[in-house]
Amino acid sequence: MNKVLITGSEAAALGAKLAKIEVLSYYPITPAFPAMERLSKYIDDGELNCKFIRAESDHSALAAVLGGSLAGARSYTVTNSQGLLLMTEVVYHVAGLRQPIVMGVANRALSAPHSRFPEHGDVVSQSASGWIQLFCENNQDILDNTIQAFRIAEELRVPVMVNYEGYLQSHTLEEVFVPEQSKVDAFLPLKRQPALDINNPRGVNTVTSPDFYPYYKFNQNEAMLESLNLIPKVAAEYNQEFGANSCGLIECYQMEDAEHAIVAMGSIVGTARILVDNLRKEGRKIGLIKVKVWRPFPVKAILEALQNVSFVTVLDKNIVFGVGGALATDLKAAAYGRGEMVINGAILGLGGGKCGVEEINAAVMETESAGSDKNKSVWIGL
Amino acid sequence: MTINVNSLPQVELFGQGNVGCKGCGAAIAGRQAMKVLGERTIITIPASCMATLGGSNTRSAWRVPFYHTLFECAPAVSSGIRAALEIQGIKDVNVVSWGGDAGSADIGFQSLTGAAERQENIIHVLYDNEMYMNTGGQTGSQTPIYAITSNGSLGKKVRKKNMLAIMEAHGIDYVASANIAYPEDLMAKFQKAAAKKGFSYIHILAPCHRGWGIKPEETIEVARKATECGLWELFEVDEGKRTRTYEPKLIPVADYFKAQGRFKNLTDEQIAEFQKFVDDYYGKGE
């Protein structure tokens, strides 16, 4: 394995290149565009044999990728924020059609007011869409998750989003180990499953009556749930093949004897590790749970990790208005009926707001002092 | 290029068992086109009557791959299909997107203009019933001026957007108007479009008897009148060369309008206005 210094955008593009994507379409948007440009350059330079469709909108970009997938090609796109929202109709449709499309999302805050900066608000809007959502702590995760995403998507026929944050990850250099192409080829064998097959014609997306529709949705949900079994297996195999250190559904950090747990996803996890180390030095029994898979929500894995925990601080870089942070809300629902554990949410880092060690420390302190008022989310850094 | 009706393929790639209304003009267009496009065709159809009537639960009315797309994006989907075929080395397939007037000229216009500008190797069809029939017959950009619709009881106030001119302005390989009442002309145009390497656009007048206020059996007759009176000219622009493919008899435009319920409020002055327009266009004015 070879080690390179690359941005998150480059890691995403490299992951897609190693996966040998065959159909690519995108519509430029900040901060996803460097990944797009890199992929186009790979194609222009003859390093990637892939058809690029220069779409005239984000909606058409995902639609074109969907056409590619339906006709049997391994297909990929990248977007974020407004682009993702414009795509929303197609996002749900892709999942309903069970197409194994992988999409990078360089998470960015939503307008209004206008912001270009990182936040998870964009993908939180797609939480019910039927896409598996993976979150990345660092650029290595972006590369590893992108490659694994194709395997997961194609095996289950469920589309996968690989989330990484705008600027914080998309534009930041980090050392990344790059797996060998031949090994990736073996890890990702191409098995075409075209729904639009000229030699086996079918009518796709026929008008469906109530006698059928719920069954399709049941099957779709089953496939989504099955990913909770598959994702850890894929990660284990990936680690074995590539000597990597990719977690399954979640990763526990200093959780063995922890009484207080921080739960978070995305780039903030890396910062939270530092805080946990600091607080451990002060003798606090605190740990951290990194959520890699947010959709489907890995209830069992998280609850197991929280078995001996009495207090949870959830860090959310998003806000569901009138409810709270999305991750905190999911966790509260998952922990329903589970004893005395208090789960309090902190909202921070919205629209690129600060979320360094200091802010995460404030989140820990303030969620603690919010006591057991479970409906309260504290806003950090206002 | 002439087409002999007796020697057309017997196989019905589309039409039989479709769940459309009786006398559906869109289904007629689909049948005629498929007789030339043949079984090596993949067709995408955005939300519309044509998408709805083409499949129900586990049954398709098509014997070629058919995909009922979202409303805005059939040409984009077709672009992706073409890309996937190319990457797999599959060359002998017609990729067609087939939209209604809304799915092509209104909500679907963005993806249509995008695919045309990219010169995608696909054929886009606008089958034109001049209103939004699948949602009950509302007014759209392709509804002609004065026509009464389900949400426009007073008649449309502005003219029909000229999609053929717009598509011609894209500089694509092939642009043609067609009419279900002239199957040989229509099919010859599909034959030409299928042979192009770039983008083709075929705009088919396909009346809907419910929307137009005519009897089902009059579907072809009224479509024919649209061309014979000079309002729906049959022509093609083949790599920039414009040819009228049928010389109309130039019957009075009143014969066309008076046959339809949707024009029942048309005044004699308005009809005269149309007649003058047609006369001028065909060089018959004084």
Next chain:
Amino acid sequence: MALKQLPIVPSGDPGGLAESANAGVQRINRPVISDATKIDPIVILFCPDGAISLDESGFVISYKFCKGCGICAKESEGIVMVPEYTGPKGIF
């Protein structure tokens, strides 16, 4: 409907609607060939439902597919529309 019988991608069998067609429910009048020698073969292309075909034995109208729109009878000689139901007063 057992779950397993559904395809993964929501889709229908090719020509499935043709096999299960029951167009007759829409029909009030049915087309009948009165004089096959007078039929203009173009009506094959005017029928929205692919109900008219021409084989060695001549023109055939399939009542499995025909919805009784009347286009064929209107556009060609040799085909006439007759009431589908012949009960008292033609009422059904």
